[in-house]
Amino acid sequence: MYEELLIMNGYGQFVWPAFIFSLASCFYLYAETRSELKQQERIFFLEFREAQAKKIEFIKGKASTKEALSIN
Secondary structure, eight states, X not given: OHHHHHHGGGTHHHHHHHHHHHHHHHHHHHHHHXXXXXXXXXXXXXXXXXXXXXXHHHHHHHHHHHHHHHHO
């Protein structure tokens, strides 16, 4: 039963290497894409954290201006 599945009427010698190559290629592309995504996420979060800090400082300065104007 299993022998017939592996042999596939003589075509198994062509089908199984192609199947293994396709599976290996898909796994390689998955691994490369995942590592690139992790790298881009690190870069994005570093830039976003810096922009967030600048935005907070700008808002603090803006709040003090409103307080100064409201006193007068």
